[in-house]
Amino acid sequence: MTAADHPAPLRVQIGAGEQRWEGWIPTGREELDLLDRATWAAWFGDCRADALLCEHVWEHLSEEQGRAAARVCFEFLNPGGFLRVAVPDAHFxxxxxxxxVQVGGPGxxxxxxxxxxxxxxxARLAGVFTQAGFTVDLLEYCDAQGRFHYHGWDVDTGPIYRSLLLDHRNREGRLGFVSIVLDAKKPGQIPG
Known part of the structure; x- marks a missing residue:
């Protein structure tokens, strides 16, 4: 299947693995490889996404690869579209x-x-996307002092499991697992 086989709005989950969200088209590296623009051109054709969702994938790329992947996502988003990204937080x-979550893993x-x-x-993650032309809105993150910041966002616009509202480890006022969650928005208006 390709983008043309799906109805609008076109909302695509990158690196979905086993995760599925209603209204989102799950893809894996076989369909959309963040490091291979040709897979995106083949899958999207003349179509463009209204929204992209990518949870805990960017940390598997070097920062240079992450910057290149951000440029690919920018290219295949409609003006006014957004890419929601979540990664582990260095300041949690x-x-x-x-x-x-350390580089190289624990075992x-x-x-x-x-x-x-x-x-x-x-700040480092936001820079990856601003250099690609996106404007960035930080939704969840810890600052350098380890304080958690949450900027009320709607999970219905792009759910992130490893987030304050959805992760089972964040209950009864305790933060057990957080991510940096951001929206990278492409300037312009979604056609329609």
Whole structure:
């Protein structure tokens, strides 16, 4: 299937793995490889996405690769569209969390973090997207002092499981797992 096989609005989940969200088209590296523009050109054709969703993928790219991937996403978004991204947070003040998300992962090669290339802080991640032409709105992040910031966002516009509102580890006033969550918006208006 390609973008042309899906109704508007075109909302695409990048690197979905087993995760599925209603109203979002899940894709894997086979369909949309962030490091291979040709896969995007083949899948999208003349279509463009209204929204892209990418949870805990960018940390598996080097920062240089992340910048290149941001440019590809920018190209295949409609003007006015957005890319919602979540990654582990370098400033979340929990030693076990940091051990788990560290570059190279905490253990065996099959650990999900084994190929982490970078652990971002909010400013560094935002820079990856602003250099590609996006305007960035930080939705969730920890500052350099480890204080958590949440800027009320609507999960219905693009759910992120590893977030304040959805992650099962964040209950009863306790933060057990957070991410940097941002919206990278492409300037302009969505056609319509």
């Amino acid at each position: 003040p929990d030693a076990e969390y940091q051990r788990t 065996p090669r099959d650990h999900p973090a084994a190929d982490h290339q970078v652990v971002y802080d909010a």
